[in-house]
Amino acid sequence: MRTKHTFRLPPDLALKLADYASRKRVPQAHIVEAALASFLSPDASERLEGALGRRLDRLVRQVERLERNVTISNEALALFVRFWLTTTPSLPDGAHQAAQAKGRERYEGFVDALGRRLAKGRTLAEEIAQDIEPSEGTESAPPQEPV
Known part of the structure; x- marks a missing residue:
């Protein structure tokens, strides 16, 4: 059993609803019902939250990998510079x-x-x-x- 509801829409939204309903060849009431069900569904927000959580987890892993690679690069450079400075003799004044x-x-x-x-x-x-x-x-x- 369905309950009747009466409500008012702004003219531009009413035109969009009528246009969409005529293009899809469905009653306007079906479109409003589907829109309300989607808007009020807790599943939609939970799916969005889950998708955002997975994306954030992936980004965190990428940042951690980048941090690890930068640390390795910095240590390699520091080791090279220390080795080079300790093994390379100073230049005589005329050779600069x-x-x-x-x-x-x-x-x-x-x-x-x-x-x-x-x-x-x-x-x-x-x-x-x-x-x-x-x-x-x-x-x-x-x-x-x-x-």
């Missing part, structure tokens, strides 16, 4: 200009090599993962060509 020129040249080579490597889309982390986890049936991954 030549060393700076050679340093700029080597840095440009480094940036070019980095650009080529990034253009390939392959990362050092992927190569390390392959070296650590060799494919099944082989003892070690084949050596990769240096950049």
